[in-house]
Structures are given as C-alpha cells and as structure tokens.
Amino acid sequence: MKKYYSISDLSEISGIQIQTIRIWESRYRIFTPKRTPTNLRQYSHQDYVKMILVSFLINRNFRIGKIEQLDPLELRDKVRKELLAQSKDYPEMRAMTVQLLQGDIKSFAEYLFQCLSNISPDEFVLKTLVPLINNLNVIDYVDEANVGNQLIVKNIIKKYLIVVAENKLQNSFYNNNNNLLIIRGDNAISINLFLVHFLAVVKKYKSDVFLNLIAEDCIDVLEKKLKPDVVYTEFNEAKSLFQICDFLDKIESAFPKAKIIVSGKSLLKYWKNIPNKIYIAHDLEILYKTL
Numbered sequence: 352m353k354k355y356y357s358i359s360d361l362s363e364i365s366g367i368q369i370q371t372i373r374i375w376e377s378r379y380r381i382f383t384p385k386r387t388p389t390n391l392r393q394y395s396h397q398d399y400v401k402m403i404l405v406s407f408l409i410n411r412n413f414r415i416g417k418i419e420q421l422d423p424l425e426l427r428d429k430v431r432k433e434l435l436a437q438s439k440d441y442p443e444m445r446a447m448t449v450q451l452l453q454g455d456i457k458s459f460a461e462y463l464f465q466c467l468s469n470i471s472p473d474e475f476v477l478k479t480l481v482p483l484i485n486n487l488n489v490i491d492y493v494d495e496a497n498v499g500n501q502l503i504v505k506n507i508i509k510k511y512l513i514v515v516a517e518n519k520l521q522n523s524f525y526n527n528n529n530n531l532l533i534i535r536g537d538n539a540i541s542i543n544l545f546l547v548h549f550l551a552v553v554k555k556y557k558s559d560v561f562l563n564l565i566a567e568d569c570i571d572v573l574e575k576k577l578k579p580d581v582v583y584t585e586f587n588e589a590k591s592l593f594q595i596c597d598f599l600d601k602i603e604s605a606f607p608k609a610k611i612i613v614s615g616k617s618l619l620k621y622w623k624n625i626p627n628k629i630y631i632a633h634d635l636e637i638l639y640k641t642l
Contacts (some may be wrong), residue, residue: 352396353396353399354396355385355393355394355395356393356394356395356396356398356399357391357392357393357394358372358373358384358392358394360394360399361394361398361399361402364399364402364403364406364488365402365403365405365406366406366410367402367406367409372402375415375419379415379416379419380419381401381405381415381418381419382394382398382401382402384398397423400492401423401426403488403489403492404426404427404430404489404492404493405418405426407430407433407486407489408429408430408433411433411437413429427492427493427494430489430493431452431493434448434452434486434489434490434493435448435449437482437486438482438483441478441479441482443462443466443470443475443479444478444479444480444482444483446462447459447462447463447479447483448483448486448490450462451487451490451497451500451504452490452493452494452497454494454496454497454500456500456503456504456507459504459507460507460511463480463507463508463511464511464514464515466479466480467511467512467515467549468515468518472515472549472550472553473550473553473554473639476546476549476550476553476635477550477635477636477639480508480546481546481635484505484508484542487501487504487505488501505542508542508545509542509545512545512546512548512549513545513548513549515549516548516549516552516558519552519553520552520557520558529554529555529556529557529580530556530557530558530559530577530578530579530580530581531547531548531551531556531557531558531559531579531580531581531582531583531642532558532559532561532573532577532579532581532582532583532606532609533547533548533551533558533559533560533561533582533583533584534561534565534582534583534584534602535561535562535563535564535565535584536584536585536586536587536595536598536613536615537564537586537587537588537590537615538564538588539587539588539615540562541585541587541615543585543614543615543635544560544562544585545560546635547583547635547638548560550635550638550639550642551581551642554639554642556580556581556642559577559579561573570601570602570605571605573605574605574606577606578606578608579606579609580608580609580610581609581610581611581612581642582602582606582609582610582611582612583612583613583614583638584598584599584602584611584612584613585613585614585615585618586598586613586615586616586617586618587615587616587617588616588617589617590617592621592624595613595617595621595625596624596625596626599611599613599625599626599629603628603629610630610641611628611629611630612629612630612631612632612638612641613625613629613630613631613632614631614632614633614638618631618633
C-alpha cells in the first residue's frame with residue numbers, strides 16, 4: 352500500500368481517463384487531493400479505494416452526479432447490491448460472488464472446482480469465471496475485512512484451472528495435430544495464461560505452458576522439441592513496440608508454421624502496429640473462437 356497515489360495510478364486502476372478525473376474534481380469535488388510543492392496531485396488510499404468502487408458503478412451506467420453524493424458506507428452498499436444484481440442471471444457467478452463477499456474462501460474453492468469439473472467448461476469460464484475475475488478488485492474493497500483476498504482467490508483459480516485441465520488431458524483423446532504452446536511474454540504471470548491453457552484443453556488441444564521467461568536460446572531449444580500449431584503469448588507490462596515486435600519475430604522464426612496469437616494490456620496501445628500476420632485476441636472469447 353502506498354502512502355500517496357498519483358492521478359495516473361487512479362486512472363490505471365479504474366480505466367477512467369485522467370482528464371475525466373480532473374473534471375470530476377472541479378465539478379463534483381469527488382476528490383480533494385493534496386498537492387506537492389510542484390503542484391502535483393497526491394491521493395490517499397481512501398481515494399484509491401473510492402476510485403475503484405466509483406468506476407465499477409460508472410461502468411454499470413450510474414451517473415457521477417449521483418455517486419458523488421454517497422458517503423463511504425452508502426457507496427460500498429451500492430456496489431455490493433450491484434455486484435449481486437450483475438450475477439442474478441448466472442447462478443454459479445452469484446453463488447461465488449456471495450462466498451467472496453462473505454470472505455468464505457474455502458467454500459469458494461470447493462465450489463469452483465465442482466463448476467470447472469462438471470459444468471460446460473467453456474461457457475462457465477467465458478460467461479461466469481472471467482466476469483468474476485474482473486470484479487475481484489471491487490469485491491476486495493466492498494468490505495475492509497476482505498482486503499487482500501484477491502491475491503489468494505486468483506491463486507486458487509490458477510491452481511484449479513491447471514488441475515482440472517490436467518484431469519481432462521489424462522482422461523480424453525487428443526488429436527496430435529492440435530498443439531498449443533503458451534509462452535510468457537514479460538514479468539507478469541497473468542491469470543489469462545491459465546485460462547487460455549484450460550480453454551485450449553477444452554478444445555482438444557495438447558497444451559504446453561511455460562511460465563518462466565523464455566530467453567532467446569531457450570526458444571531455439573523449444574523449436575527443436577515442439578511443433579505447435581498455435582503459439583500464444585501476451586504483454587501486460589510497459590514495453591516498447593520494438594521490444595514486442597522483436598519478441599514476436601523470434602517466435603515466428605522459431606515456429607514458422609504456427610499461428611501466433613498475442614494479447615495483453617500493452618496491445619491496447621500497440622495493436623494497430625502489430626504485423627498483420629499476427630492474430631490479436633482482445634478478449635478470451637475472441638481467442639477461444641480463433642483456436
């Protein structure tokens with residue numbers, strides 16, 4: 352936890368543009384940050400949490416003029432109700448949302464394993480699990496007692512995605528021509544890597560996941576040992592377009608016959624500049640259809 356946050360921190364965590372945050376401050380007084388001697392804004396941890404909760408309601412079509420009137424308890428209550436309303440048409444998502452709001456991590460883990468094992472796996476992942484993952488940061492701050500649970504929950508999800516995928520690999524027949532190689536592109540170990548692996552297995556791919564950063568000489572080793580039909584990687588950290596394209600060129604050189612799919616936060620900025628021969632998956636549903 353930082354002592355102070357910048358306006359860029361608030362923008363990054365919420366997806367709200369910096370200029371919009373400034374307008375909210377001047378028009379609605381939603382934040383009153385301190386100022387440094389050089390007139391830079393300094394936001395408190397309470398401001399940071401408020402931004403997370405406010406942005407969730409904004410994305411649920413609430414108007415900022417109504418939200419700014421809420422005190423902290425009213426804001427949390429409003430977010431809690433909207434989380435439950437969002438999941439009303441998906442009973443599994445509602446059940447897991449309730450478990451997380453109550454801080455019942457054990458029941459959540461058991462229920463998640465059952466759902467991954469027994470429910471139509473692609474529909475469950477795309478329609479229930481991914482939206483739930485997107486809400487974890489919000490759920491974490493609805494109740495102060497749950498702060499920090501997000502990391503635990505993500506690790507549980509990663510664990511069971513791997514466990515259930517391995518069970519499916521052992522108990523099913525897979526066409527040897529369907530091979531997927533998942534390579535980590537930067538220091539971030541995104542939960543998406545585990546979701547992609549699971550969805551690939553559902554689609555009858557033999558999927559190999561490399562969570563360690565791959566050096567150039569390692570790519571050469573993989574080239575000799577693996578013949579993937581599809582290679583997936585993603586970039587979530589601040590990298591230049593040159594660094595991304597250089598890494599993708601190395602993958603293409605190593606696996607010239609493979610379809611290369613790339614995703615991640617960095618692609619929000621650079622996707623128009625990625626070579627046409629590279630497939631870009633802006634979300635998991637698109638990626639699932641591309642496989």
